[in-house]
Amino acid sequence: MNTTIRSYFPILDQEINGHPLVYLDSAATSQKPIQVIEALEKYYKFNNANVHRGVHTLGNRATDDYEGAREKVRKFINAASTQEVIFTRGTTTSINTIASGYGRQNIVEGDEIVITYMEHHSNIIPWQQLAKEKGAVLKYIDLEPDGTISLDTVRKVVTPKTKIVSVMMVSNVLGTINPVKEIAKIAHGNGAIMVVDGAQGVPHMKVDVQDLDCDFLAFSGHKMCGPTGIGVLYGKKAILENMEPVEFGGEMIDFVGLYESTWKELPWKFEGGTPIIAGAVGLGAAIDFLNEIGLDTIAAHEHQMARYAMDQMSTIDGLTIYGPKDEMKRCGLVTFNLDDVHPHDVATVLDMNGIAVRAGHHCAQPLMKWLEATATARASFYMYNSEEDIDALVKGLRVAKEYFNDVF
Numbered sequence: 305m306n307t308t309i310r311s312y313f314p315i316l317d318q319e320i321n322g323h324p325l326v327y328l329d330s331a332a333t334s335q336k337p338i339q340v341i342e343a344l345e346k347y348y349k350f351n352n353a354n355v356h357r358g359v360h361t362l363g364n365r366a367t368d369d370y371e372g373a374r375e376k377v378r379k380f381i382n383a384a385s386t387q388e389v390i391f392t393r394g395t396t397t398s399i400n401t402i403a404s405g406y407g408r409q410n411i412v413e414g415d416e417i418v419i420t421y422m423e424h425h426s427n428i429i430p431w432q433q434l435a436k437e438k439g440a441v442l443k444y445i446d447l448e449p450d451g452t453i454s455l456d457t458v459r460k461v462v463t464p465k466t467k468i469v470s471v472m473m474v475s476n477v478l479g480t481i482n483p484v485k486e487i488a489k490i491a492h493g494n495g496a497i498m499v500v501d502g503a504q505g506v507p508h509m510k511v512d513v514q515d516l517d518c519d520f521l522a523f524s525g526h527k528m529c530g531p532t533g534i535g536v537l538y539g540k541k542a543i544l545e546n547m548e549p550v551e552f553g554g555e556m557i558d559f560v561g562l563y564e565s566t567w568k569e570l571p572w573k574f575e576g577g578t579p580i581i582a583g584a585v586g587l588g589a590a591i592d593f594l595n596e597i598g599l600d601t602i603a604a605h606e607h608q609m610a611r612y613a614m615d616q617m618s619t620i621d622g623l624t625i626y627g628p629k630d631e632m633k634r635c636g637l638v639t640f641n642l643d644d645v646h647p648h649d650v651a652t653v654l655d656m657n658g659i660a661v662r663a664g665h666h667c668a669q670p671l672m673k674w675l676e677a678t679a680t681a682r683a684s685f686y687m688y689n690s691e692e693d694i695d696a697l698v699k700g701l702r703v704a705k706e707y708f709n710d711v712f
């Protein structure tokens with residue numbers, strides 16, 4: 305499947321440092337297929353105008369494109385209505401909107417907010433800030449030794465005092481696929497709402513918000529073949545209707561008086577200012593592309609990539625792999641360390657061989673502490689990667705190992 309799919313991604317057809325590019329950093333941002341690039345080009349060449357206020361033809365075309373993209377997102381995550389789909393800048397903005405909007409209105413002193421040790425900073429800091437402001441208690445769900453979450457632990461941490469549970473669908477470091485549907489049941493059973501950070505889930509597997517029964521879902525377009533600068537905040541209509549906007553200005557108002565104003569209906573009351581029109585158009589094209597390939601096909605391919613990568617990488621002496629060893633419990637990424645070599649040095653040698661991986665704390669410093677690692681390297685796969693890419697990675701790691709054995 306990958307030769308055809310790979311040919312849709314023009315950026316992959318190049319050499320880096322004299323070697324064919326092996327792109328293994330899709331968890332940071334995915335590459336963009338020609339279909340998305342052309343949709344952006346077409347929008348800017350033929351349809352660009354501001355939305356929702358023009359009576360002219362271009363304004364109507366841009367509005368149709370923008371609202372058409374919202375319907376594509378609705379269908380993609382099976383939201384009940386487009387009123388539940390808000391365009392944002394990405395996962396970070398979406399979670400901040402929940403914390404500043406829903407959180408500020410609903411959290412009081414002594415309430416509990418529950419997250420896990422594996423969260424990305426984007427799903428930690430907004431809650432830390434909210435807890436500080438309101439005198440609420442931020443609690444962490446501990447992890448099992450293999451980097452998974454036990455529902456028994458969730459049941460112990462979530463209590464009737466808990467008002468918000470916020471958990472990532474898939475870990476950007478461990479690759480773990482979390483049981484967010486079951487966690488949502490526990491949250492609801494205690495009267496809390498369930499927030500899902502879908503940044504690493506939505507691009508890689510079929511997500512149905514009605515089946516998950518989450519109250520909010522946040523994700524980013526750029527990790528799912530779309531452009532940067534566009535993301536989604538899904539929220540249940542009943543909750544969003546009672547939630548105050550967090551950004552005020554043009555586009556989101558109904559009536560403006562000298563001292564009082566009223567807001568537009570959902571979803572526009574949460575989209576102050578000129579929206580990210582081209583970004584939404586690009587995201588719509590990305591969703592068409594993902595649907596064409598099929599989320600089930602993508603998920604199956606990634607499980608296979610994870611298995612192959614873990615098997616091949618385990619043949620290297622001194623290489624530690626983090627996260628569950630069962631490929632069905634994880635998505636297509638493998639985080640590792642090689643001997644005592646700093647992951648930045650490993651990544652630099654790999655780059656000299658044309659291989660792009662990520663190194664650092666991956667915006668998950670509490671998890672690094674839990675792993676007792678200051679930093680790690682991460683190879684992450686998407687539908688355009690193949691076993692040959694993993695073979696190149698393993699070869700590159702052997703070169704790095706030899707190089708550092710000689711140096712130290």
Ligand code: PLP
Pocket residue numbers: 331332393394395396397424426427472474475476501503504524
């Ligand atoms: N949550 C997770 C799990 C992520 O992996 C990321 C990005 O890597 C984010 C949140 C933040 O996404 P963004 O930077 O697109 O807002």
